[in-house]
Amino acid sequence: MKPEIHKITDVQVGLSEELPGRQRRYFYSMMVRTICFLLAVFTPSPARWFFLFGAITLPYISVIVANAGRETIRGETKLLRSRRREIGR
Numbered sequence: 001m002k003p004e005i006h007k008i009t010d011v012q013v014g015l016s017e018e019l020p021g022r023q024r025r026y027f028y029s030m031m032v033r034t035i036c037f038l039l040a041v042f043t044p045s046p047a048r049w050f051f052l053f054g055a056i057t058l059p060y061i062s063v064i065v066a067n068a069g070r071e072t073i074r075g076e077t078k079l080l081r082s083r084r085r086e087i088g089r
Helices: 015-042 045-067
Strands: none
Touching: 015 045
16 A cells, blocks of 8 residues: 655645634624624614614624635545555454
């Protein structure tokens, strides 16, 4: 059986390098949520519902967007490969 050879291009970005980008995306989306909430308070009735909907749904969307990226599935996933193990005699 040949030993597995790992390529450096297969390595994911470290969590410490990825975290600032995630925090930045979450911060920007929470700022948009805050603006939507303030606009919902200070705008007249028809537009108020649009901004209120944004203020309510943006936290969920922000968490999904901020956490996206680490779970990507590549074409050569090790979990999907089947390996046969033989019993030694």
